[in-house]
Amino acid sequence: MATEATAENTTYEEFLGKVKRISNVQNAAGILGWDQEVVMPEGGTPARSQQRSALSAISHELLTDDEMGELLDELESEDLDDEQAAVVREVRREYERATRVPGELVEEISRTTSEALPKWKKAREEDDFSIFAPTLEKLVELEREYADHIDPDKDPYEVLFEEYEPYLGIDTAEETLAELRDELVPLIEDVRESDVELATPFEGTYDAETQEELSRDVLDTLGYDWDRGRLDTAPHPFSSGTQFDARVTTRFDESDPLGALMSTVHEFGHATYTQGLPDDQYGTPLGQARDLTVHESQSRVWENNVGRSRAFWENFLPLVQERFADANGVPVDEMYQAANRVYEDNLIRVEADELTYHMHIVVRFEIEKALIRGEIEVDEVPELWNDKYEEYLGVRPDTDADGCLQDIHWSHGSFGYFPTYSLGSVLAAQLYAKADEDIDDLDGQIRAGEFDDFHDWLTENIHEYGCLYTTDDLIEHATGESFTAEYFLDYVTEKYGALYDLE
Amino acid sequence: MATEATAENTTYEEFLGKVKRISNVQNAAGILGWDQEVVMPEGGTPARSQQRSALSAISHELLTDDEMGELLDELESEDLDDEQAAVVREVRREYERATRVPGELVEEISRTTSEALPKWKKAREEDDFSIFAPTLEKLVELEREYADHIDPDKDPYEVLFEEYEPYLGIDTAEETLAELRDELVPLIEDVRESDVELATPFEGTYDAETQEELSRDVLDTLGYDWDRGRLDTAPHPFSSGTQFDARVTTRFDESDPLGALMSTVHEFGHATYTQGLPDDQYGTPLGQARDLTVHESQSRVWENNVGRSRAFWENFLPLVQERFADANGVPVDEMYQAANRVYEDNLIRVEADELTYHMHIVVRFEIEKALIRGEIEVDEVPELWNDKYEEYLGVRPDTDADGCLQDIHWSHGSFGYFPTYSLGSVLAAQLYAKADEDIDDLDGQIRAGEFDDFHDWLTENIHEYGCLYTTDDLIEHATGESFTAEYFLDYVTEKYGALYDLE
Incomplete structure (x- = not known):
């Protein structure tokens, strides 16, 4: 038996080595992506495109090589512990999707999307859908073909949806x-x-530099780990990285200081999820975030359930007032309204x-x-x-x-x-409701600018599991219930009912 | 014959595809290195180390795989044009060095240098050589072993030297x-x-922010292509990148504005070499810089032969005076002396x-x-x-x-x-002398802040060839002579003779 256990371990270690290498290549590609969005000079594009495709091809080849298939087959026939089984499950999923689609189709999609981007931009600039329509038609066709390769017996939209959210259904x-x-x-x-x-107290001009200081204030307040992250600006804000280095970007609109602030809080939510993944599982699915629904729940719970709450503004408004004289005299109620105003014609x-x-x-x-x-x-x-x-x-x-x-x-x-995006918001409300039940006076803590308990709750119930559980199991484990829209609907009905004086 | 030509082309194309992939992986690793030095939060190290070793292992495996050896053998027996032959020559060299050294030795060296760094730091901090000595002994032994694998019949120091300068001897x-x-x-x-x-006109304190503006001024003046580069700070200034994106770093010492400025000019020289490599050869040795001697000649020729010349300061001093009130009233002569002062006790x-x-x-x-x-x-x-x-x-x-x-x-x-480092300075003087001969009134142009002709001369004689020529041939081609210290010795003898009033 001892011999067998050793053999298993060796197979698993070999498998894990391959998995980590793929993940390191993908994380390297992530840095190249961050660099391109945030600091790369414009002229760098031709080389960067080649670098990114090389890494993407390498990671695809590493994932789909025959040995990987053999290792997966072998491991699936063995007795694995829960963690090992979860890693095998996640890699098997990636492996199947990657091996079923022919390389030529992947390349054709990649070529077509490269052409689609300028077409879409031009169509939008000239307000002429017909410029984009033929490419969109082609893309729809290619995506249907793609889905057909992965599972010809399944609804193609379902197959595509599962690319982003594999377990909720x-x-x-x-x-x-x-x-x-x-x-x-x-x-x-x-x-x-x-x-x-509702009140709109910010009608002036708010310089980007001061807004950036305010974004740093909010990250400080919420407990962002600067030793493992940084804040920059990007045309389309995003966050990216690993548990050791999860960065946030935001953008500043001089007429809308609240927009930038909420965007920073949103990306903080993503980054703090990433920072909370277990260090010792770096490079394996157990050290990687669950899929998009869960990721979005983490950004939304901070942005909406925390950042748009009255309690949050009781604590944070004085910092805004320190930075912008304009905000002096704005009462908390107005600030709260401004953060939640429904722009009816938008x-x-x-x-x-x-x-x-x-x-x-x-x-x-x-x-x-x-x-x-x-x-x-x-x-x-x-x-x-x-x-x-x-x-x-x-x-x-x-x-x-x-x-x-x-x-x-x-x-x-x-x-x-x-x-x-919507599933994430819905889940955010469900998680917040459970945290609110578990944590003593969560609202009061937020009002006092104390986020440790909430942060710990998220870490202990979501972050630290990485991909150990499937999405549905993770939600069940964290809240004791299946995924449900009930909490979200209650939350918005109550919140907007009060704000807009509805009966 | 037509069939044969096609076969050759196919082999060469296949080979070139592999070469480009390796180079894209290495350039990606270069971005990870830049990021680590310039923007990465401190906590990022554990993941970054793994990402960098993964890329380094992949690039080593791609270079040393059997197919690469077969392609090289095949191509060497065929009729290649000069460019193809140069690419094969450079890749063969890398291939031989990479395949001859056993992987375990590479790993042992890598492990030992990881341990050596903190030992060296501690030894320096505590001024105690004995802390570093055992590791240094081990490293010397490993490097001798390394050299022995590459060529057991050659002086081991020669083998190591050729790692950095393969062709000068x-x-x-x-x-x-x-x-x-x-x-x-x-x-x-x-x-x-x-x-x-000699004069030392800068004895005050010079804030980093203004120094950075001055570094941007000098890059503007010299003609740095900002569309393909950027300036940042790093503890140990360096430049890195490709022809599409060649970045400069510098550092600021508030007591020494000249030091930062000269460091910026030095790194500009490296970066402008990189920017001058041919775009259409990106990813092949013809789009890569020649080795360290030539690279250092490019940094030194701008730093010393241009940046420490009287002509340069006639043009640039007013910009320093605009930035630092302190410099008002400093005559060009004093500025020139300050840039060339010999610190005798250093x-x-x-x-x-x-x-x-x-x-x-x-x-x-x-x-x-x-x-x-x-x-x-x-x-x-x-x-x-x-x-x-x-x-x-x-x-x-x-x-x-x-x-x-x-x-x-x-x-x-x-x-x-x-x-x-020294060979580069020597070559800088040789190149400058030839450029001075070829360009009409180079000194006058520098005095007028015009650098286009000099820049073009370097591009046309050095940059645009990438690794087409070996170092010795490149020098011969650019100057009509072999590498020689004559010009450097004349230059310093004349310059310091005049500055220090020597007969």
Whole structure:
């Protein structure tokens, strides 16, 4: 028996060595990505593209080589402990998806998305959907083909969705987004009809430098680990890295200091998840974050459930007042209102409030699902888009630039990604409700600027597991329940009911 | 014949694809290195080390795989054009060095240098050579073993030297450094005995922020291509990157604004070489810089032959005066003297002037050569070091911290690297002399702040060839002569003779 155990260990160690190498290559590629977005001079693009494709090809080859397949087969027939089994499960998933799709198709998709990006930009600039339409059609076709290689017997949209959220199931996504639509459409309608006008105390100009100091203040306040991170600016804010080095980016709009601040808090949530992954599992799935739903829940719980709470502003408003004279005399109530105001005529997802946000997601979800399932044609998209905005949000875009061309994702070939934004917000509310139950006076702690208990709760219930559990099991483990939209709906109904004086 | 040509092309294309992949992996590793020195938070080290070793192992495996050997064999038996032959020649060299050394030895050296670094630091801090001595002994032994694997019939120091300068030959290095010693020792002696005291106009405090603006001014003045580069600070200034993205770092000492400025100009020289490599050869040796002698000649020619010239300061002094009120009223002559002052009691290489600098190199060169050749023991180093300083520079270190422990290089396992510093300066003077002959009134152009002709001369004679020529051929091609110390010796004799009023 001892001999057998040794043999197993050797196989597992060999396997783990390969897994870590892949992950190191991917993390190196992540640094190249960060560099490109944040510090790379413009002229660097041609070399950077080649460097990134080389690393991506290498990581693909390492993942799909025959030996990896043999090691997986061998390990799956052996007695593994829970941690080992989880690592094998996650790598098997990646392996299957990577080996089933022919290299030529991956290359064709990559080529087509490279061409799609400038086409999408031009279409948006010139407000002319027909410039982007043929490429979008091609991309839809290629993505359907891609899905067909991975699983010809499955709904292709489901296959694509599972790329971003492998364990919650498309049914959960469909039910949840339908529930959000059905519940939020009347709530948004009520808000529109309410006579209440929330305060907008920031109407001046706020210089970027001071805003950056304020972003640093908020990261300090929330407990960002600067020894393992940094703050920079990027045109499209993101966070990236590993548990040893999880960086945050933000951007500053001189007319909207609150926007930058909330964006910083959002990225803090992502980064603090990454920082909380176990050090000793670096390079294995146990040291990597669960998929997009969980990741987004971490950004949203800090951005919305904490950062847009009255308690948070009681603590943080004085720091804003220190930085911007303008904010002196603004009462907490107004600050709280400003952070939660529903912009009723807003057409743009990235500028949306916590409530209408989900309707932007629902529209794209319904349309991309129908596209990939072959239920509608590309040229029907603009009209359908506008109709849905009218139906769900009570506003109709005048232009496609402000309509179906507003987001970059489709030009990246990303279909199935969007719903995780909403699922993440929903999960955030569920996690917050449980933390609130477990932690003594969480609201009071936030009011006092104390975030340690909440931080620890997230670490102990989510972060430190990496990918040990599947998404559904992780949620069950953390909250004692399955994934549910109940808490989110209660939260927004109560919050916006009070803010807008609805009965 | 047509079929054969196609076959050749296919083989060459396949080979080139492999070469480019290796180079992309190495360039990616270069970005990781830049990031680590410049922006990485301290906590990032454990992950970064693993990422860098993964890339380094992958690039080693790609270089040494059997297929690469077969492709090289096949290509060497075919009719190649000059460019193809140069690429094959350079890759063959790398391949031979990489395949001859067993992986275990590479790993042992890497492990030992990791241990050596903290030992060296501690030894220097505590001024106790005995802390570093055992590790240094081990490193010397491992490096001898390393050299023996590469070529058992060759002087081991020669093998190590060729790692950094493969084509000039150890004889040239030995002769040149002996010539520098023999000629410069009496010249330094004369300077020491001269009654002339050069001006030191900068005795105040100069804030880092303004110094950085001045560094940007000097990069603007010299024609740095910002679209393909950037300036940052790093504890040990360096430049790195590719023709598409060649970055400069510097550091600021508030008591020494000239030091930072000259360091920026030095790194500019390296970066502008990199920026001048041909775009369409990116990823092949024809798009990569020649070895250390040539690289150092590019930094030194800008730092010394341009940046420490009277003409340069006639143009640039007003910009210093704009930035620092202190410099108002400082005449060009004093500025020129300040940039060229010989610090007679200086024991530290990195703080040395253009003249005494080479004695620091000669000392280490003579000692490391004897160590690797087994002619002296490690415990003789401190005494020998101090004796040589007394003999060549007229100063004797009081401590080993200021003596043989001052530089980090040996703890990296770098033996044979140092002489390229001097060879580079020597080559800089040779190139400058030829450019001065070819360009109409170069001195006048520098005085007018016009650097285009000089820049073009360097591009057309050095940069754009990448590794097409070997170092010796490149020099011959650029200057019509073999490598020679004649121009450097004339240059320093004339310059310091005039500055110090020597007959």
